[in-house]
Amino acid sequence: MTRFNLALRLLWRDSRSGELTILTLALIIAVTSSTAISLFADRLQRTMATQAAEFMAADLVISSPATIASEWLSKATQLNLAQAQAVEFSSVLIEHDELLLAGVKAVSSAYPLRGFLKTDAAPTETVHHSGPKPGTAWVDKRVLSALKLKLGDALHVGEKQLTIGNIITYEPDKRSDFYSFSPRVMINADDLQATEVVQPGSRVHYFFQFSGDTKALSEFNHWLKPQLNPSQRIMDIHDDRPELGSALERAERYLGLSSIIVILIAGVAIAMATRRYTERHFNSTAILRCLGCKQREILWLYGSQFVVLGLLASTIGLLLGWFAQEALFRLLRSLLPQQVAAPSMLAVFFGFIIGMATLSGFALPPLLRLKKVSPLKVLRRELEPLPSSAWLIYSLAVGIVGVLIWRYTGDLKMTATILGAGLASLLVLGLLVNVSLRLSRRLLPHLGLTWRFGLQGLLKNSRGSVSQILAFSITLVAMVLSFIVRTDLINDWHKQLPANAPNYFALNIFPDQQQNFQQDLQQQQIDGSRFYPVVRGRLVTINNTPVQQIVSKDSQGENATHRELSLTWSKELPVDNKITAGSWWPDAQAGQVSVEQKLAKSLKVKLGDSLTFTVGSQQFTATVASIRELRWDTMRPNFYMIFSPGTLDAFPSTFITSFYLPENRKDFLNALVKQYPSTTLLEVDLILRQLQTILSQLTEAINYLLYFALMAGFTVLFAAVHTTLDSRIHEGALMRTLGANRAFLRNTHIIEFTLLGLIAGLLAVVISEAVIYALYTYVMHMEYKANFYLWFYVPLTGALFVGLAGCWGVRNVVNKSPLEVLREL
Amino acid sequence: MQTQPLNNVDRACSRQTGGIPTVPGIVTTENLSKSVVTSDGILHILSSIDLIIKSGESIAIVGESGSGKSTLIGLLAGLDTPTSGNVSLNGKLLTAMDEDGRAAMRNELVGFVFQAFQLLPGLTALENVMLPLELSGDKNAKASAAALLDRVGLSHRLSHTPQKLSGGEQQRVALARAFVTKPAILFADEPTGNLDSKTGAHIIDLLFELNLENKTTLILVTHDQALAARCQRTIRLDSGRIVES
Structure with missing residues (x-):
């Protein structure tokens, strides 16, 4: 003690x-x-x-074509999980002799468990934490214009008459699948039975939503997974919305x-x-x-x-x-x-x-x-x-x-990359600096007195100088990394979602309408992506083995084999797609297919494998010619399977495209709907806006983190310079006693510190580029590009900052009496 | 007349042998040599030094610069280890001990006064003097240190750090620190080397007074003939050998 x-x-x-x-x-x-x-x-x-989670309106959702076992719900209750249900189906609405295929969604009173609904009550929007009351319906604005209705009018969904209570403008879990294409009609689940629309055999989708404690959710998830049948899925935030x-x-x-x-x-x-x-x-x-x-x-x-x-x-x-x-x-x-x-x-x-x-x-x-x-x-x-x-x-x-x-990071690979690249660069560069310092000793006899003393400051304790240079380098590297990764990350997001990213998808365009549709868009000067033909088909065998025997449960491949896929053909490789194996149609023959990378991995598909598909009652086979990597979050039509031209000629097809329509030109939509009644327009504006908001929030947060890291870096760099000053101050004071004047001392210090900062800056660029390359290639999966401007700015920043901080630190040598300085040490 | 308390050696000896010292000298060396390897070959700094220094004796080690004085004092105090030969302090073979053993011996038996004062820069005069007592866990450290600073005439400087003290004052603090543990042996390395002659003379007077009061064995290295003359015995070194004892 x-x-x-x-x-x-x-x-x-x-x-x-x-x-x-x-x-x-x-x-x-x-x-x-x-x-x-x-x-x-x-x-x-x-x-x-x-x-x-708000995007799913819950933390965890079971999607199922039928109701689920009641014991599942009891288990959720037992785990104190909050529950809500949404039932989605399509229904044709008829009012005033007008027909409209609407996406009906019947929600329970607890819906939404996460997030909120918004309705239009001009001039502002109103936020709701629950859906329509029994007897009322909330509808998309398009429903009103298409069926010539207004707020407060009656609307018939099946056999049930409801009153239109609100215009719905925001729905947290609006999905980009078929049921969400059509304009939304939201009703209370209590009215569902009375509509008599849902009959045995109807195409209905049930979403059982849960929220609560993370641990309980995870337990529920584990308990549930083995009991799911092939048509049921559990979704959580990470796998439900890949773009997010x-x-x-x-x-x-x-x-x-x-x-x-x-x-x-x-x-x-x-x-x-x-x-x-x-x-x-x-x-x-x-x-x-x-x-x-x-x-x-x-x-x-x-x-x-x-x-x-x-x-x-x-x-x-x-x-x-x-x-x-x-x-x-x-x-x-x-x-x-x-x-x-x-x-x-x-x-x-x-x-x-x-x-x-x-x-x-x-x-x-x-x-x-x-x-x-x-x-x-x-x-x-x-x-x-x-x-x-x-x-x-x-x-x-x-x-x-x-x-x-x-x-x-929870990521061993990232850890190893950073440590490995950092240490290896330090080791090599430390040796390099040491050798260069030794070599520059030879310059000394040819230099003027000031430069000689400046350089000697670095050389006389070369071991100390090397470790100082490395320490400054590490600090600069850290700051550069923070800056570059942030800039690239934000650029990447902007590239992913440019201001005019397509906000509408048009599906089911018949071949004879395609050209007119395209012309209409062009006339209106609307930016559109390519038109892709689509044939709906199902993958049945891989090398004559049924796919179900190949894929593991709950995998992406498993999901893909349980539903029809959108199949297309194309002569050119679509933008944003990149071939990772094989080549893009090595010969012009029909019967070849290019498979998306993740699905190929999940289905264990290799180049040269033969895949058999069914379209309607017909079957056809294609050979895998290439594997493609693509980004699903570009808001352009994307496909798991792209065939060589000619492969799908025997099957009836429709076309799909996406385009950007500015907010003030939404009236054009009505014209389109009228002219092409069979075409389905899918509005992804809301999804897009949600995504843009989140990304801009993240960008801001990341910017602040960068400022924080830079501030810490500069403060520490300053402190670090300060820790190296003792011997320099001592020597400076001695030199003054020997008759060195202030200007001489100031200049030798400027030379010494600036050189120190400059070398540290140069090293920092080399290490940063190495670490960024490793980080992008192996961890963040982003495209690496050399940052040439760094070669100018980083050494300059290093020289300026270390030079200034150093000269400020030793200012006493110049300003105080030598005796005072020596006594203080 | 006031009775002087037993010094550490007396106490140590009492514990061991009932008051009868077991060796003739409190410091003895036997065939002590120190050499270092340089780029020009082996350099013999000290060769075959045999010494017996009795308890309470005062010894001056003199010689030209480079004759090995500081090396000898370093070896005697257990600050360094010899290339060959032995050093015993109070009958215990220093050369058989490890560094921690020697550290314990220093704490128990030895005090130091240096040419460069060697006060801890961040500590006040009082704290510097308290330090050795605190290291040995003495609960009265503050009172003892203050008393000794008073004895060396610095009671008005207790809270001053070394930077604010003159050379003479710093050396007086160093003297107080050296004597505060009542060491059996005091080593002094050119104690007046950094002081003017008048201040130096004051310090020496003080050193001998304290030495007498504490019955300490004094071993000092000096160039100063007058100072050497005040010691009971002078050992002259030349090229690492004793030429006069």
């Missing part, structure tokens, strides 16, 4: 004399940033997941990356600050050793000071981190959903653990050197302790960072 008191007193005395300021600052930055990001990421992730899933997943990964970056930056700062602390304590340690302190007592004495310091700084960091993320949420309030998930204690605790782990991983290696200080140093000041076995001990830091990265 006495020893601990002594450690506390030494800590207090050190902090009073300003020895610990930089180290404490670095630690506070580490914990503040990691807590803020951990909390922010956690809350945002959960908020986004909740919002994504991938955006969320990437955003989550970026958040993870930001955390890693801040930890790395802070780690570097801690290592540098501890190194300075250690070096400044060599003499004191020698005296303590002289006074009888044993080696392990020295370690204990300093170790316990660091633990106490860590606890204090972590507590301050936690509080600051908490406020920082609150401020971030406040800043983003207008963009985020009204209900933001509450901060979780686990995330707070995690910020704290990160602080302590980063401290021990990065501070321990330099600190261990104190153990090796010889007491003889009191007599011979030049005696320096041997450095600790660096590789063995830094592997501790790498290990700890590795575990943290892995915990954040």
Whole structure:
């Protein structure tokens, strides 16, 4: 206990004399940033997941063509899950001699479990947390115009007469399948039976929706899965909306990356600050050793000071981190959903653990050197302790960072990529810098005095310079990574959803109408995608083996074999599609097929396999000529199977296309519907808008995270420069006593620090490009492009920043009297 | 007349042998040598040093620069290890101990005064003097340290850090720190080397007064003939060998 008191007193005395300021600052930055990001990421992730859940109007949905076993619902009740049901079917509505095929949706009173409905009550929209009351119907505006109705009129759905209560403008779980193509009529589930539309054998889709505790949902999901029949599906946010899933997943990964970056930056700062602390304590340690302190007592004495310091700084960091993320949420309030998930204690605790782990991983290696200080140093000041076995001990830091990265990303591959690429680059480049520094020694005799002293500043302790350059490089790399990945991610999203992304799909265009339809669009100067012929068919065998025997349950392949697929043919490879195996129609023969990559994997289909399809009562076979990768989220028609021209000629086909119609030209739709009554128009505006909102929210959040990471980076870079100044200040003061004037000293410092920053910047570009390439290719699956402008900006930023921070740090050498400087050291 | 408390050696000896020291000297060396390997070959810094220093004796080690004085004092105090030969403190073979064993010996028996003062920069005068007592777990550290600082005339400087003290004042703090544990042996390495002659003379007076009060064995390294003359015995080194004892 006495020893601990002594450690506390030494800590207090050190902090009073300003020895610990930089180290404490670095630690506070580490914990503040990691807590803020951990909390922010956690809350945002959960908020986004909740919002994504709104797209399904629930956390988990069972879709089924028939009602489900009542014991399933009892199980959900037993697990305290909230429940709602929606039944969807098509029905022809007849009013005022007008006919309309409507998508009817009968919802229970608890619907929607997540999200809300919106109705148009001009001039504003009204938000509802439940659907229509029994006896009323809410309809799409198109229903009113098509059937010549107005609000308050009667509408007949089957045998049931309902009153039109509202114009529905937003439905959270509006899906892009057949039942949602047609204009919506939403009714209460209690009225369903009275419509008498749903009869045995009717094509009806049931959606059983559940929400509640994540653990209970997961238990329910596991319990349910083995009992599903082939026509039933469980959906959750990640697999239900692939376009949203991938955006969320990437955003989550970026958040993870930001955390890693801040930890790395802070780690570097801690290592540098501890190194300075250690070096400044060599003499004191020698005296303590002289006074009888044993080696392990020295370690204990300093170790316990660091633990106490860590606890204090972590507590301050936690509080600051908490406020920082609150401020971030406040800043983003207008963009985020009204209900933001509450901060979780686990995330707070995690910020704290990160602080302590980063401290021990990065501070321990330099600190261990104190153990090796010889007491003889009191007599011979030049005696320096041997450095600790660096590789063995830094592997501790790498290990700890590795575990943290892995915990954040939950992704072993990403962890290995970052660590592997980073370490390999550091090793190679460290050697390279060392060699170049040695070589530049030869330049010295040919340089003027100022340049010679500037360069010598770097060369005389080349080992120290190499580690400083590497440390600055890591910080710059972290900042560059944060910036580049964010920019590319956002560009990628914008590319995915440009402002004029198609917002309508037109299906069932008959071949004899196709040209007119296309002309009509062109005349109106409406941007449209290609027209693709569509034949509905089912995949039955692969190499003569029935598909059901090949695919695993619940896989994408399994889903694809249970329904009809849209089959098309094309001479050219569609835009956004990329061949990953084989080639695009090696010969012009019919009977070839190109399969989408994920489906091919799920169906275990290889090049050269023969696939048999049925269309109506006929069968045909095609050989797999290529495998394609494509993006489902482009809002253009996309296909699992594309055949070579001629393959599907024997079957009747219709055409599909998508186009962008600006908000103010919606009247054109009515003209289209009138002219092509058999054509189905699918409006994806709402889906598109939802997606755009989410992406812009994510973009904002990611921008703020970037600013945060950059701010932490600059602060730490500044602190890090500061930790390297002691010997320079000392030498500068000595030089002044020898008659060096201020301008000379200032210039040598500018040269030395600018060179240091410049080299660190150049290295940072090389490492960044390597890490970005690895990250994009193996982890984020984004296209890598060399960023040439980095070669200009990063070395410039490094030179400017390290130059300025360094010159500012040693300004006392120039401004104060040398004696004063020497006495302060 | 006030009775002086037993110093550490007396206490240590009492514990071991009922008050009769087991060895003739409190510090003894036997064939002590130190050499280092340099790029020009082996450099012999000390060769075959045999010494017996009795308890309470005051010894001056003198010699030219580079004659091995500081190396010898480092070996005697257990701050360094010899290439060959033995050093015993209070009958215990230092050369048979590991670093932690030697550290324990230093804490128990030894005090130091250095040419460069070697005060801890972040600590006040009082805290610097308290430090060795705190390390040995003494609960009265503050009172003892304050009393000793008062004894060296620095009661008005207790809360000053070394940067705010003059060289003479710093060395007085160092003296207080050296004597506060009542060590059996005090090693002083050029204690006046960084001071002007008047201040140096004050420090030496103080050193000998404290030495007398505490019955400490004093081993000091110096260039100063006058200072050497105040010691009971002078050992002269030349090229790592004793040429006068």
